[in-house]
Amino acid sequence: MNFTSYAFLFGFLPLMFLAYCCCPKQSRYLLLLTGNCVFYGLLDPRALMVLWAVVGLSFVAGKIIFVINHKRVWLVGSVVLLLGILGFFKYAYFGLEIASGLFGTTELLHGWEILLPIGLSFYVFNGLAYVADIYSQKAEPEPNFLRFASGMTFFASLLNGPLLLYSSIGSQLQTPEVSGHQIQDGIRRFILGFCKKVIIADAFAPLVRECFAVEASSLDIWFGAFVYSLQLYFDFSGYSDMAIGLALIFGIHLPENFNQPYAAKSITEFWQRWHMSLSAFLKQYVYIGLGGNRCGELRTYLHLLLTMLIGGLWHGANWTFVFWGAWNGGLLLLERWLGVKLKRPPPPVWYGITKMFLLVMLGRLFFIAPDLTTAFSYFAALTGEHGWWLGSNVVLLLTPERLLLLVVAVLLSFPWLTWLSPNRVVPLGLLANRAYLALLLPLFWLAIGLAAARQAVPFLYYRF
Amino acid sequence: MNKFLNFGFGLTLVIGLFGFLVGQDFTKHPWMVQTIGFANGLRYWLLATADDQVHLGSSGWLFLNQELKLPAEPIRNLETRASAVLSVAKILQARGTELIVVVVPNKSRIYQDQLGFALPKILQHGYSRWVQILGANQIKTVQLEVVFSKAAQQQQVFLKTDTHWNTAGAAIAARAVAQQIKTNNLTRASFVTRSHAAQPYLGDLIHLMGVAQLPPPFRPESELEISTSTKSLAVANQGLLAAPQSQVVLVGTSYSLRSNFGGALEQALGVRVANLAQEGSGFERSIRTFLQDRVLQDHPPKILIWEFAERFLYLPVEDSLSLP
Numbered sequence: 001m002n003f004t005s006y007a008f009l010f011g012f013l014p015l016m017f018l019a020y021c022c023c024p025k026q027s028r029y030l031l032l033l034t035g036n037c038v039f040y041g042l043l044d045p046r047a048l049m050v051l052w053a054v055v056g057l058s059f060v061a062g063k064i065i066f067v068i069n070h071k072r073v074w075l076v077g078s079v080v081l082l083l084g085i086l087g088f089f090k091y092a093y094f095g096l097e098i099a100s101g102l103f104g105t106t107e108l109l110h111g112w113e114i115l116l117p118i119g120l121s122f123y124v125f126n127g128l129a130y131v132a133d134i135y136s137q138k139a140e141p142e143p144n145f146l147r148f149a150s151g152m153t154f155f156a157s158l159l160n161g162p163l164l165l166y167s168s169i170g171s172q173l174q175t176p177e178v179s180g181h182q183i184q185d186g187i188r189r190f191i192l193g194f195c196k197k198v199i200i201a202d203a204f205a206p207l208v209r210e211c212f213a214v215e216a217s218s219l220d221i222w223f224g225a226f227v228y229s230l231q232l233y234f235d236f237s238g239y240s241d242m243a244i245g246l247a248l249i250f251g252i253h254l255p256e257n258f259n260q261p262y263a264a265k266s267i268t269e270f271w272q273r274w275h276m277s278l279s280a281f282l283k284q285y286v287y288i289g290l291g292g293n294r295c296g297e298l299r300t301y302l303h304l305l306l307t308m309l310i311g312g313l314w315h316g317a318n319w320t321f322v323f324w325g326a327w328n329g330g331l332l333l334l335e336r337w338l339g340v341k342l343k344r345p346p347p348p349v350w351y352g353i354t355k356m357f358l359l360v361m362l363g364r365l366f367f368i369a370p371d372l373t374t375a376f377s378y379f380a381a382l383t384g385e386h387g388w389w390l391g392s393n394v395v396l397l398l399t400p401e402r403l404l405l406l407v408v409a410v411l412l413s414f415p416w417l418t419w420l421s422p423n424r425v426v427p428l429g430l431l432a433n434r435a436y437l438a439l440l441l442p443l444f445w446l447a448i449g450l451a452a453a454r455q456a457v458p459f460l461y462y463r464f
Numbered sequence: 465m466n467k468f469l470n471f472g473f474g475l476t477l478v479i480g481l482f483g484f485l486v487g488q489d490f491t492k493h494p495w496m497v498q499t500i501g502f503a504n505g506l507r508y509w510l511l512a513t514a515d516d517q518v519h520l521g522s523s524g525w526l527f528l529n530q531e532l533k534l535p536a537e538p539i540r541n542l543e544t545r546a547s548a549v550l551s552v553a554k555i556l557q558a559r560g561t562e563l564i565v566v567v568v569p570n571k572s573r574i575y576q577d578q579l580g581f582a583l584p585k586i587l588q589h590g591y592s593r594w595v596q597i598l599g600a601n602q603i604k605t606v607q608l609e610v611v612f613s614k615a616a617q618q619q620q621v622f623l624k625t626d627t628h629w630n631t632a633g634a635a636i637a638a639r640a641v642a643q644q645i646k647t648n649n650l651t652r653a654s655f656v657t658r659s660h661a662a663q664p665y666l667g668d669l670i671h672l673m674g675v676a677q678l679p680p681p682f683r684p685e686s687e688l689e690i691s692t693s694t695k696s697l698a699v700a701n702q703g704l705l706a707a708p709q710s711q712v713v714l715v716g717t718s719y720s721l722r723s724n725f726g727g728a729l730e731q732a733l734g735v736r737v738a739n740l741a742q743e744g745s746g747f748e749r750s751i752r753t754f755l756q757d758r759v760l761q762d763h764p765p766k767i768l769i770w771e772f773a774e775r776f777l778y779l780p781v782e783d784s785l786s787l788p
Binding site: 006007010206213214391392393395396397399400401402404445446448449450452453454455 | 490491496499500501502503504506507511512513514515516519529532533534536581582583584674
C-alpha cells in the first residue's frame with residue numbers, strides 16, 4: 001500500500017489511528033504489529049514471509065549474541081545469514097548475469113524469477129544494526145518478540161526508511177503516548193511530505209522520462225539531470241516527511257533523513273545531509289567497522305571508497321550503482337586529499353554549492369540509467385552527440401505548471417531566507433511559518449485531487 | 465482473559481472495516497470526483513495547464529498531445545504501416561474489391577498557427593511521404609491534407625475542443641472521398657441531409673482534461689456545433705428490398721462515426737455505405753475485423769474505404785500489426 005493511495009489515506013490510516021487511540025497503551029504494539037502486517041501483506045503476501053524471516057533471525061541472533069561467549073562467531077553467522085537473504089532476493093540474478101557474461105552463455109538465467117520484496121534493503125539493514133549494536137554492547141536485546149517485531153516492521157518506515165536503530169524505537173513502544181500536540185505536528189509533517197511528493201515530484205516524472213529518451217540532446221540530459229535531482233529529493237524527502245509525520249501521529253519519534261542537502265558546499269557535507277540515516281549506518285557499521293581513519297591515510301581512502309561502493313550496491317543489483325558508488329567515493333576521496341595535502345581554505349559558498357550540485361547531478365546519470373551502456377550514452381550525449389537544444393517532446397511538456405513548480409522546487413531546496421537576511425531569520429521565519437500553515441490545508445486538498453488526476457508515480461526508492 | 469478477548473474482537477472489527485474500505489474505489493465517490501475535477505480546474509484556470517494528453521493552443525484551440533509528440537523512429541513506423549496497407553490491397557484485389565485509403569490529417573498541422581509550438585519537421589513531411597509510397601504502388605489515396613488546408617482558410621474544419629473534424633469538415637472530407645470513386649456500376653440511392661439547431665458542444669479533449677463537469681472559468685469554453693443527419697429516401701430504379709447492402713463499405717476510426725461523416729459520404733456518393741468503423745480502432749482494428757468477417761469474405765464489397773488518423777502512422781508498431 002502506498003502512502004499516497006486513497007486506500008491508505010481514507011481506509012488504513014484513520015482506522016489504525018482510531019483503533020490505536022482506543023487501545024490500552026500496553027497493547028498498542030500488538031495493534032501496530034497487526035497493522036504493519038496488513039500494510040505490508042497487501043503489497044505482496046509472499047514478501048511478508050521474507051520480512052518475518054528477517055525479523056525472526058535478527059531477534060534470535062540478538063538473544064544468542066547477548067548471552068553466549070563466542071559472540072564474534074555468532075555475529076558473523078547472523079550477518080552472513082541476513083546478508084544471504086538480501087543477496088538471494090536482491091543480488092542472485094545480478095550474480096547470474098555476471099556469471100553468464102563470464103561463461104558466455106545465457107542458459108544460467110533461464111527459469112529464475114526471484115521476488116524482490118519492497119523495502120528489503122531497509123529492513124535487512126535494520127536487522128544488521130540491531131545485532132551489531134548488541135554485539136558491541138551499545139544495546140540490549142528486546143525481551144518481547146512481538147514488541148520487537150512491531151518495531152522492526154513499523155509501517156511508517158518499513159518501505160523506504162528512515163533506517164532505524166531498534167534501540168531508538170524499542171523504548172518508545174513500551175507505552176506509546178499520543179498527545180494532541182504530537183498529532184498536530186505529525187499531521188502537518190505528513191501533509192508537507194504528501195504535497196512534496198504529489199504536487200512537486202510527480203509533476204516532474206514525465207519530464208524526466210522524456211529528457212532521458214532515446215537519442216537525447218545535450219541540453220535534454222543536462223536539464224533531465226537537473227530535474228531528476230529535484231524530483232528525487234522531493235520524492236524521497238517527501239516520503240521521509242510522511243514517515244516521520246505518521247510515526248508522530250502514533251506517538252513515535254523517527255530520526256530525520258534530510259537536511260537541505262543541496263545547500264551543502266561539498267560532497268562530504270552533502271552526504272551528511274542526504275539520506276542521513278543511511279549515511280549514519282554506513283559510517284557506523286561499514287566505514288568504522290573497516291577501521292575508519294585509524295589505519296593510516298592510504299587505508300582511510302580505501303575504507304572511504306569501499307563504504308561508498310557498498311552504499312552504491314545497497315541501492316540495487318546493477319553495475320550502474322557500483323559506478324555511482326565509485327563516483328561518490330572517488331569525489332569524497334579527492335576532497336579529503338585536497339583538504340589534507342593542499343590545505344586549501346573552504347571555497348566561497350556560491351562556488352561550493354554550484355560545484356557540489358553539478359557533481360551530484362552528473363553522478364545521477366549512473367543512478368537513473370537502466371544499465372551501464374545507457375549511462376555512458378548519457379555522458380556521450382552531454383557532448384552534443386545528438387544535438388544541443390531541447391527535444392520537441394521535452395519542450396511540449398514544459399507547461400506553465402511545471403515551470404512554476406521548478407521555480408518552487410529550487411526555492412524550497414535552498415535556504416534562501418538564511419542567505420538573504422542572515423541577521424533577520426526569525427521574523428522572516430515566522431512569516432513563512434504562518435503562510436505555510438495557511439496554505440497547508442488547501443494544498444493538501446489540491447494534492448489529494450492531483451493524486452488521482454495525474455498518472456500515479458511510485459516512490460522512486462521503492463525499487464531499492 | 466476478557467481484556468484479550470475484547471482486544472481480539474476490536475482487532476477483527478478493525479481488519480474487517482479496513483478490508484471493506486480498501487475494497488472501495490474512492491476515485492468513483494462523488495466527492496472525490498469533484499475534488500479531482502477541481503484540482504484539474506484550478507490547474508487550468510490558474511496555470512493554463514492541462515493534463516499531459518492535451519495541449520492548450522491559442523484562441524481556445526485544444527490539441528491532442530499524441531499528434532505533437534514525436535515517437536521513436538516515426539518514418540520507419542510509417543513505412544511499416546504502408547507495407548501493411550499494400551498487403552491488404554493485394555488481398556482485396558484478389559477478392560475484387562477496390563481500396564481507397566483516407567488519412568485524416570492531424571488537426572495540429574491544419575491549425576499550426578494556433579499551436580504556439582513548432583511541430584517537428586518529420587511530422588510535417590510524414591503525410592506526403594505516405595501519399596508518395598501509396599501512390600507509387602497504385603493505391604488510391606484521398607489527399608485530405610490539401611483539401612483541408614485550403615478549406616480551413618474559409619471555414620473551420622475541426623472542432624476546437626475535440627480531436628475530430630466538425631460537421632463542415634466531415635462533409636468536405638466526404639465530398640473529397642466521393643470524387644475519387646467511380647459510381648457507374650453501383651446501385652444509386654437518394655439521400656436527404658437535415659441540419660439541426662446549433663448546440664453547445666464539449667469536445668473529447670475537455671473530457672480528457674477531466675474538467676467537463678466544471679463551469680467555464682475552470683474549463684475551456686464550449687463551442688456551438690451544428691449537427692446534421694442523413695436519411696435514405698429510396699434506392700433509385702430498384703425497390704428498397706432489392707438494394708445490395710454492402711457495395712461500399714467504410715471501415716475506420718471514430719472520425720467515421722462523428723459529425724455525420726458516414727451520412728455525408730452516402731449523400732456525396734449517392735450510394736449506400738455500410739459504416740463498419742469502430743470507436744478507438746486505431747490504425748488496424750476495424751480493417752482486421754473486416755478481413756476476418758466470413759460474410760464479407762463471401763460477399764465482398766466493390767469498394768472499401770479505409771479511414772484512419774494521420775497520428776497513428778508514426779506510433780510504434782505493435783507485434784500484432786500483421787494484418788492479413
